[in-house]
Amino acid sequence: MYDCGFTKENNWFRYRAAAIIMEDGCVLFAGNENEDYFYSIGGGVHMGERAEDAVLREVFEETGVHYEIDHLAVIHENFFSQDDGILKGMDCHEICLYYMMKPRGTKELNSNSCTHGVKEQMHWVPIEALDKYKAFPSFLKDYLSREHTGIEHIITDERK
Helix, strand or coil, X not given: CCECEEEECCEEEEEEEEEECEECXXXXXXXXXXXXXXXXXXXXXXXXXXXXHHHHXXXXXXXXXXXXXXXXXXXEEEEEEECCHHHECCEEEEEEXXXXXXXXXXXXXXXXXXXXXXXXXXXXXXXXXXXXXXXXXXXXXXXXXXXXXXXXXXXXXECX
């Protein structure tokens, strides 16, 4: 299956679906030994795949747990550039649909995830301490600290 995205010259675009998973005042992030930051649970939507199906697939692939979707929470337009890694020198534009997942009442996971051949670790980060971590999306601490009605559209521009 192919992810919905493309590269043209030094521009990279991706359509992504991600999860906001919270338990006991913490939010779940992934990380790996090659990166110095945490990132949201999720990944590229495949061609012909519904975003809801993509987030359920990605959450299971990364956590080893079948979570349920509560609701679509955020449409995120993200602009960024990379200094290293596979996107080095690229101007990146990502559209991501963030789904709030239903809590399970436990932080227990069955993760055995790898991305690009690199083992991922799952991290439960306390929401109130989120600003002490290098974690993306950067809007998440503010978003989780307030009440919401409906779907929010958030734009971040972290290009250097």
